[in-house]
Amino acid sequence: xxxxxxxxxxxxxxxxxxxxxxxxxxxxxxxxxxxxxxxxxxxxxxxxxxxxxxxxxxxxxxxxxxxxxxxxxxxxxxxxxxxxxxxxxxxxxxxxxxxxxxxxxxxxxxxxxxxxxxxxxxxxxxxxxxxxxxxxxxxxxxxxxxxxxxxxxxxxxxxxxxxxxxxxxxxxxxxxxxxxxxxxxxxxxxxxxxxxxxxxxxxxxxxxxxxxxxxxxxxxxxxxxxxxxxxxxxxxxxxxxxxxxxxxxxxxxxxxxxxxxxxxxxxxxxxxxxxxxxxxxxxxxxxxxxxxxxxxxxxxxxxxxxxxxxxxxxxxxxxxxxxxx
Numbered sequence: 001x002x003x004x005x006x007x008x009x010x011x012x013x014x015x016x017x018x019x020x021x022x023x024x025x026x027x028x029x030x031x032x033x034x035x036x037x038x039x040x041x042x043x044x045x046x047x048x049x050x051x052x053x054x055x056x057x058x059x060x061x062x063x064x065x066x067x068x069x070x071x072x073x074x075x076x077x078x079x080x081x082x083x084x085x086x087x088x089x090x091x092x093x094x095x096x097x098x099x100x101x102x103x104x105x106x107x108x109x110x111x112x113x114x115x116x117x118x119x120x121x122x123x124x125x126x127x128x129x130x131x132x133x134x135x136x137x138x139x140x141x142x143x144x145x146x147x148x149x150x151x152x153x154x155x156x157x158x159x160x161x162x163x164x165x166x167x168x169x170x171x172x173x174x175x176x177x178x179x180x181x182x183x184x185x186x187x188x189x190x191x192x193x194x195x196x197x198x199x200x201x202x203x204x205x206x207x208x209x210x211x212x213x214x215x216x217x218x219x220x221x222x223x224x225x226x227x228x229x230x231x232x233x234x235x236x237x238x239x240x241x242x243x244x245x246x247x248x249x250x251x252x253x254x255x256x257x258x259x260x261x262x263x264x265x266x267x268x269x270x271x272x273x274x275x276x277x278x279x280x281x282x283x284x285x286x287x288x289x290x291x292x293x294x295x296x297x298x299x300x301x302x303x304x305x306x307x308x309x310x311x312x313x314x315x316x317x318x319x320x321x322x323x324x325x
Contacts (some may be wrong), residue, residue: 001046001296004277007192009115009146013076015271017049018289018294019280020200023064024057025219030284032064039068041286043074043075045293051170051196051280052297053080053103053119062107076227078168078196080119080150081106087223089124094134101143117148117170122230126151126159135166148194152232153325157184162195170196172325173276174206175252175269175309176238176245176317179325185275194277201263201281202238208253208262212246220315239321248316259322260298267295269309 003012023035030038039050050069052061062079069075081100085091118125118137125131126149126162127279135147148168149160157169157180169188173180188195201207216223225236233239240248247261256265263281270279277294283289301309 001293002051002271004194004226006146006167006194006277011076011114011193013035013048013049013194013278014293014296015045015273015278016267016293017051017196017278017280018047018292019282020052020065021056022245022282023310024052024061025163026196029219032284034291035064036068036105037286037311038289039065039281043072045290047289047293048074048077049078049278051078051080051198053083053118055080055083055108056102057130059103059107062104066108072320075268076114077108077110078115078148079108080117080170082119082121082222085121089122089128091123092118092128092131092134093120094137097134097138098141100142101138105143108235112142115142115146115148115168116144117150117168120150120152123153123156126156130166132163138265139165146197148196150196150198152234153220154179154182155186155268158187165319166193168194168277170198172234172238173197173273173279174200174202174272175266175313176202176206176240176248177234177321177325178310178313178318179322181273183271189275195275197276197279199235199238200270200279202240202245202266203236205237205242205249206266207213208249208265210246210249212243212244227273234321234325239324241320244316244320248312251312252309253314255300255308257298261291262296264291264295264298264315265301267292268298269301269306270307272300303304
């Protein structure tokens with residue numbers, strides 16, 4: 001699989017990674033055996049980058065990933081921190097960072113975490129010199145090898161990219177979320193900051209598997225967070241109304257190349273953005289992991305196809321989401 005550079009980390013990553021939220025919680029139950037089988041299928045398909053967080057299943061995802069990577073050198077594991085306490089800027093302190101990263105180090109079974117990302121903190125945190133000084137201290141103490149940020153908003157990403165110690169920005173990027181193409185991706189490419197594209201399938205909407213009769217389990221965020229009841233609504237279906245998303249998918253489906261799935265088409269669109277370092281679709285079983293990785297084998301989409309994707313976005317999606325994030 002193609003590898004791309006995290007220039008400020010001095011590492012490369014497979015252009016398709018694996019998002020491990022599903023292996024912890026909030027997407028229905030996944031057994032530990034199924035989680036390990038999913039991770040193995042992804043790695044066998046060329047994936048070298050796994051993204052998790054300390055709150056995914058309250059550490060369960062980290063523990064599963066940690067037990068898997070223990071005897072598998074060469075993989076990069078990114079985790080996230082900051083959502084175990086109320087989302088208040090005063091909680092983003094060096095003492096808390098030490099405690100949070102110590103817990104993640106124990107969960108993952110490592111002395112030094114490869115990459116730690118602030119997990120969509122409040123906007124004022126991005127402007128705090130003290131916060132980033134504390135992150136630099138974690139690097140000096142060898143608790144972490146590098147740090148980045150996960151963001152909701154374009155302006156947060158741009159603020160982070162301007163800081164010299166930030167190695168990566170994780171941001172929602174998919175055919176329903178085009179705004180990062182305008183300023184974030186060019187700024188990251190110029191600065192050498194890696195871009196981790198999350199929510200690539202708009203919570204599965206862009207897989208093309210849903211219709212008006214689709215239902216989700218009570219413990220699935222696509223049920224309980226559809227209107228932002230538990231966290232930012234942009235994390236669920238990229239903030240797009242479910243019915244509008246279904247209509248957009250119907251219009252995009254004829255663009256899917258022969259031999260590819262709708263999901264692979266959506267992931268390939270992200271891979272085609274040269275400033276993207278890695279896209280991190282989730283998977284709940286080995287078949288999904290293999291299919292996601294195979295997206296990297298598709299031919300790049302044609303300029304005409306990209307223009308038609310943008311046209312669907314402009315008509316249906318832009319009015320709902322473009323100015324919110």
